[in-house]
Amino acid sequence: MTDLATLGQRIRHFRAGAGLTLDQLGAAVGIAGSQLSLMENGRREPRLSLLQSIAEALGVKVADLLSTEPPTARAALEIELDRLQGGAIYSALGLPSIRASRSMPDDTLSALVGLHRELARRAREAIATPEEARRANTELRHHMRDRNNYIPELEKLAEDTLRSVGHTTGALTHRSVALMARRIGFDLIHVDDLPHSTRSVTDLKNGRIYLPPASIPGGHGLRSMALQAMAHRLLEHHEPESYAEFLRQRLEINYFAAACLMPLQQSVDFLQAAKGDRNLAIEDFRDAFGVTHEAAALRFTNLATSxxxxxxxxxxxxxxxxxxxxxxxxxxxxxxxxxxxxxxxxxxxxxxxxxxxxxxxxxxxxxxxxxxxxxxxxxxxxxxxxxxxxxxxxxxxxxxxxxxxxxxxxxxxxxxxxxxxxxxxxPSGEIADRWAHKAWASARLHAHILSPLPSGTFPGVDDTELYDFLEAHSGDTD
Known part of the structure; x- marks a missing residue:
């Protein structure tokens, strides 16, 4: 079923279109007008039988009521305002909620929603701090440990994607990766002026994925970068609304890329054969699929327990x-x-x-x-x-x-x-006694541990630099 706020708005829309009051429609379906009001305000979920009666009384289909689309632009704003005011960001302020009454002008409603959007945007920027990042990363690590670091749905997505370009055995080629990109409407373009805070940039408007030059040392990593960029589209990711969501998305795209470079069945067959010979080795797994040692070791953790x-x-x-x-x-x-x-x-x-x-x-x-x-x-x-x-x-x-x-x-x-x-x-007691208060060292400070990440739509990415890059390349036709 659609969410209650949208359902309520659609009932109200069709009731108003039929020229019925709450009490009149309530009498027609056998409930009090006050109960119907709760439903229209998204505070109560109607039974399916009642929903069928409401649809009949209004002369519409049940599917018309259950549509996920708000019935009007104003209704969409009212739903968004209600959701934003019910979120943690606004609730933490301790301020009263403002209900969008019929008498509230459209421009006032738009201004309120705009203010809430800006409040949410600034909150997203503020959370890209070391403290928030560490907390979110810890939660994600615990979650993946509970799953034995294995995500079956991403394994299947990788298998289906590989099958779509005819890849069956051996190391995944750059050509196959390019074909995978084209199947979802993107071209891979190598440039030497990527924003310094990015590994790749996806131009959704023109269907392009920008990557570093193909001739850079360790160019095999370009396959992974391209696959990660494609994964955002295949997984239908939206702009992250929290640092935790940003980390989850990053984990998912990394997992997908690894599952494409080291496909499930091929990898399991290879590892099980090596286990049978009592000759498992990360370096052999690495060399068999042409990936980095780190990628092979991480992929091994995905498959080892399951x-x-x-x-x-x-x-x-x-x-x-x-x-x-x-x-x-x-x-x-x-x-x-x-x-x-x-x-x-x-x-x-x-x-x-x-x-x-x-x-x-x-x-x-x-x-x-x-x-x-x-x-x-x-x-x-x-x-x-x-x-x-x-x-x-x-x-x-x-x-x-x-x-x-x-x-x-x-x-x-x-x-x-x-x-x-x-x-x-x-240090041992003897050495400590010998050197205590007799030496001074200047520490090498890891600044990135103390500094907040650049604020922007995507944590760690400078929006100005990103948009300047896209603007500079938007006219390219090669």
């Missing part, structure tokens, strides 16, 4: 020990702050995610067993170099599942008692 019957953990850690991405459903206790957020928290020095940085040869995966307060875990870590710092990608499982992986025979083993600070966060 299709390989194992729980897992994943981490991306900076060379300073800060955790930037983390997932676990195997009991590995990730570091958190008092709010439960993991972002920016420092991981134990004894975990493979940090031990791997101490190796002289970083070209191969590093394997390690780690004894922790919640159990013993086996981990595989690969280090890499980003634009600003080195990082490590860690994938791991509980001790009992190490038997399925290459590297299970490693002799590397560490003991971690974190979050006990005596584990690795406090």
């Amino acid at each position: 299709h390989l019957d194992m729980t897992v953990h994943f981490m991306r850690v900076g060379d300073d020990g800060a955790l930037y991405k983390g997932y676990e459903n195997d009991g590995m206790r990730l570091p958190t702050d008092v709010t439960g957020s993991t972002e920016g928290q420092v991981v134990c020095r004894h975990w493979s995610a940090r031990v791997a940085f101490t190796r002289t040869n970083r070209t191969t995966e590093f394997y390690q067993y780690t004894d922790t307060p919640t159990g013993t875990f086996w981990s595989s870590t690969q280090t890499g170099t980003g634009t600003q710092e080195d990082f490590s990608i860690t994938f791991g499982v509980p001790f009992n599942d190490a038997k399925w992986f290459r590297g299970r025979d490693t002799r590397n083993r560490e003991v971690s008692t974190c979050p006990d600070e005596n584990c690795c966060r406090r």
